Amino acid sequence: MGELPAAAVDEAERLTRLARAATDEAEREAYREERASVLADHGFTARIREEGSDAVLVCYPDEWLDDGTVRTDRIEDTDRAIERRLSGPGDPDDWRQVAAHNDRVVARVAERHGDVHAANARAFADFMSNHYARRIETATADERCEFREEYFVRNAWPSAEQRSAIEESLPLALDAARSFGSDSGQ
Incomplete structure (x- = not known):
């Protein structure tokens, strides 16, 4: 064809x-x-x-x-x-575009779910943008585990409230990221 x-x-x-x-x-x-x-x-x-x-x-x-x-x-x-x-890592040349997308996801989480989930989404966005140069929604189960068990506890300096909400925050961030694909004009 x-x-x-x-x-x-x-x-x-x-x-x-x-x-x-x-x-x-x-x-x-x-x-x-x-x-x-x-x-x-x-x-x-x-x-x-x-x-x-x-x-x-x-x-x-x-x-x-x-x-x-x-x-x-x-x-x-x-x-x-x-x-x-x-x-594995994405194309570092796409970093700005990836980071901008991940920033929009954080803003959507903040708008829909509040500051604690937004702070966790921000940490996850930074992790995916800086360590993998990929969009949040492309995170594999292993990468989400790496974020929760290694990056989040060592690099995000989470509050007690953030730590107790992280298991709920990640699915909210993933849902927000996926919703951009179904929005018109996004």
């Missing part, structure tokens, strides 16, 4: 990150189905390749498949496959 447009790759990556960050299996499946639909519109499919502790989204043409298996004899040009790293 042709090449996969950059916007479709970006959307597939966004949906994959949301699926990986979701805690509910039905939500994960909904994101995966939406990703499949986006890619199918262009004759592509996706899989996740695990490389040690890293994960990579691989989008490749459907014509390479036979009963769900990639047939190497059908691959004429490997450059048609697109790969996006899903774990």
Whole structure:
């Protein structure tokens, strides 16, 4: 069918990150189905390749498949496959854009849930922006654990109220971050 447009790759990556960050299996499946639909519109499919502790989204043409298996004899040009790293640090060149997004998330948490949750969201935003150069909603379960158990207690200087609210604050921040994808004009 042709090449996969950059916007479709970006959307597939966004949906994959949301699926990986979701805690509910039905939500994960909904994101995966939406990703499949986006890619199918262009004759592509996706899989996740695990490389040690890293994960990579691989989008490749459907014509390479036979009963769900990639047939190497059908691959004429490997450059048609697109790969996006899903774990580990993001692109440091995108830091300003990532930090601005994460700042908007903090503001939304403050507006909807108050100062304590906003302070926790601010710490999480700083962690994701500065340590991973990625948006809050892309945080994996391991990265959320690293934040709670290492960064938050050592670097955020949380008040007792913040410490008691952190388990509630993180889902609020993730929900606020995901809501930007459903807002028009965001």
